[in-house]
Amino acid sequence: MVWVIPSRKFSAFFAAFLLLLLSGSHSIVAQKQLSEDTDQTAKSTNDSLFQPKDIFQLEFASDAQISPDGSTIVYRRNWFDIMNDRSVGDLWMINAAGKHLPMIESATSPRWSPDGTRLAYVGLDRNGKRQLFCHWFAEDRSTALTHLTESPSGITWSPDGKQIAFFMSVAAKAKPFATLPAKPKGAKWADPPKMITKLRYRSDGAGFLPDKFSHLFVVSADGGSPRQLTTGDFNHNGTVAWTSDSKEILISANRHEDHEYQPNNSEIYRVRLADRSITAVTDRVGPDGSPAISDDGKTIAFVGYDDKFLGNQTQTLYVMDSDGGNKRKLLEFDRSVGSPKWSNFHKGFLFTYVDQGNAKLAVVSLDGEMKKLADNLGSNCIGRPYAGPSSFTVADNGAIAFCVTTPMMPGELARLDEGDLQVLTHLNNDLLEHKVLGEVTEQRFPSSAGELEIQSWIMVPPNFDPSKKYPLILEIHGGPFAAYGDVFSAELQLMASAGYVVLYVNPRGSTSYGQDFANEIHHNYPGQDYDDLMSAVDTVIANGYVDKDRLYVTGGSGGGVLTAWIIGSTNRFKAAVVAKPVINWYSFALTSDAYNFFYKYWFPGLPWDHTEHYMKRSPISKVGNVETPTMLLTGEADYRTPISESEQYYQALKLRKIDAAMVRIPGASHGIAARPSHLLAKVAYILKWFATHP
Template identity: 50%
Template sequence: TGKALIFAAVRREDWELEGRDTELYRFDFETGEIEPLTRRYGPDESPALSPDGRQLAWLGFDDELMSYTNTEVWTLSLAGGEPNRLTADLDRNVDALVWAEDGRSLYISYSDRGVGVIDRLSLDGSRTRVAEHLGGTTLGRPYASGSFDAGDKQVVYTKTASGHPADLFRIDRHGRETRLTTLNRELLDNRELARLEPVTWPSSHDGLEIQGWIAYPPEYREDQKYPLILEIHGGPFADYGPRFSMEVQLMASAGYVVLYTNPRGSTSYGANFANQIHHAYPGHDYDDLISGVELLVERGIADPNRLYVTGGSGGGVLTAWIVGKTDRFAAAVVVKPVINWISFALSADLTPFFHKYWFPAPPWEAPEHYWQRSPLSRVGNVTTPTMIMTGEADWRTPMWESEQFYQALKLRGIDTMLVRIPEAPHGIAARPSQLVTKVRHILAWFERTVPKTAPGGA
């Protein structure tokens, strides 16, 4: 009716410490009164009114202080009543919602086993698949992403595949799909891209099934073994999938087989899979990753003497952890990592969050727990030539994390280099020039390294 505004906010007095505890409110333009619509501990956000203005839908969850919790869809009649949880049987994290025109259902998006999907969600909680392979609004690494909208009995969304960035597609009310754009045809028609193959394997730790993707160089031959790059995603609560990735394509075009995976802790496989690393990160995600590498060696795809590893943010944590546990890799590039969980928990931009959800207690109460999970605790084992790369304006994984690792490696006489990216925040490859430069540095570090002749593990 235009007489009120519904918004999400943290209005509690200790908002600096409880920034995640948002509630929904209704602001009356005539009276100036603010009425709370939700009252629970946990985030409530992304409110959306039904077309008739009678119902409210939003995203949120009951916060039980787990490292990971699925975001769910809730509805509420503005005439009164209790919130209704629509996705109780959907063990996935809902990213976005849009009301259908009839007001009797919503369109929702989420990632399922590394694939972005759109479902139609009825108000009774039943779901119907509308589209798959939503994504493509990130280009660097093959993360979940994408955008969609609904109206006039159709859904328009960004669709991606390993061979092309996002284009716009339309799904009509009969389920017919129409491609609306071919934005990169002139570029892609003149390029031979990496072929992508899905793969699964059991983790050496407990047999848990792990999913990954192999990107083959454009001129791959089955009678040859290739240098392998293990590329690890960040988060750690995120997921990779069969999506277009400039970084993967650049690495493959340089002659490398690239393996990227979703180890335990990744999203899109359910809350239990993600919380396998609850208060235990890094941990057995290491075994998941190494098992994938060994599979490619056993299949004769990867040259065991030319194995390389890199990853950013959470992937940087795991890369630094890996070189502290094994000398299996000929070289490593650690990108924007956490090296010391104690210094990180007390200085990163989300200080109130990390110690509360990722650890059993603050650093001063459980220092040994923080230290045992810190890659710095294993730096005495490192023999692998290791480059470190971080933006100088990164407050998520601050530069002093990288500096600690670099100085420790230098003191031990390990071949190392610290690359400082001027003015770059946590998204160090946000600009195309930065993305290309990042990959060039990674490949240059790998190419200068003498292959190992007797790899082993610890």
């Protein structure tokens, strides 16, 4: 069942319009250079650089699924629909002969049957609803197995190939609080009131949460009526692990009575299909998740930690016997691990982790011996350069499929077979082979605060000449417990193409350097991470190619916090863009969508009990020092760092008569780059603000 890929190419009209719209995003240096060139030379130079219009041309691979015999890989090929302004994806296959074939349009979550004869996936039915489908390879036919009212997720085959488990949202049974009279036929009344009683009632990216809970289902692999296995006002999601006899399923959930107030206290549960009984097999205070079972059924692996209410806590790998006894830590490793999967060939559990900004794949034996297998995991291609592993799968013969990325390459499909790594796709060669990208180098330096070694990356403009002086953008990651890394970043490439040196840093508080390094900012953020960032700027200036009088700073989320903190502490930057920030920790702790989490992990307690502590760490406390021209940029539907935070800062700056602007992105949540046009707008406004303040 082969289909033709819809055209992803720009029309000449739209390309010209977009270039006109974003023409103001070049730096002063780039604008001057273009004005001095002939029209033909300018056009040639422009075409050779990575431009905003190129965002819609990018593709990237994800969700690599290798067949049980290792001969074939199915993966999702992601692209950007310019007409509907969204990311979409289709399933492609690399068969045993190495031929690259399109397979299923607008589908996700491909999963091989245990015998390799079928592929389950989530696709669209004739009504445009997400359903569970199955493709039979011998017959080259696909059909829907379900007729669900909600989208399925987490689909997983039983070992005997007879059933498929999945999660689906189910509406809670609730009666209206008040009964209103029926409106007359044809009357236009206002929308009815919304009654909210649950603790967490909205979520960034999802909006106000309906009264629904995610539950576990199974359905016959031949189709039919799904059977619901879990009940109650609890959410069940994540990884599904079947026992080898296909009679029980392990899942992770937080089914405690106080689950709303203890969001980190999940357990591993055993669900019996025969009677739908649910039994907890872990019981500690802290998160337990991602269950995986060895093929002989004797060992269960899972990840988690004992909750000590720190800002950052290392998630490690544990094992226990099949009955839940003999729990023990399998790995003594100061990096958070994830996605354990058993491999008979490798005689252990494979897992992912991030070390010093680079995502890796490793295996650990049941004796605790660890061996690294691969570097550069990731499928990032849009937005900022966050380090994070791609998913992976392993065949019976030990071959492993996953995705890889570098600063010069968006996510591509790769295969690792007995130490031999092959990159199987080159999805962006048609675009990037004709572009001059900003090259990236790593630089480490001692911080001025305590001589702590800090890792950074420097992206230089295309056709970089080290004898010249360039303006610098310090771009700061969010989290704050996160990490930038050596991965592709469309946003930063656009900044480099506009003529800037771009500096991005993992200051203290960043993950992938161990728990102690991350918790340097525990109950102390912002803190000495400010010193780390200033040391990074000084180190790059010392390289000789940065104009110290043309420094700019921006960052989003936690990076927005630090940008606001920086301009309240120094006037060395010509202009700043504070994106989706927290400005007042007191108000944030009571308006963020995760307000049941932040007050007890990032702070010593409730804000009214620690008012001075909250205010001391809030950038609003430094607003009286700000002289830097500042733009605020936030999505209007952001529930993680609500736009009220930006409004506070903007209005405070305006009262002080500081050169300030506020950019509100309609419909955008915290993940502004979720829609390609929002990413383009974000970068265009940042660069135009900087160009306006040379």
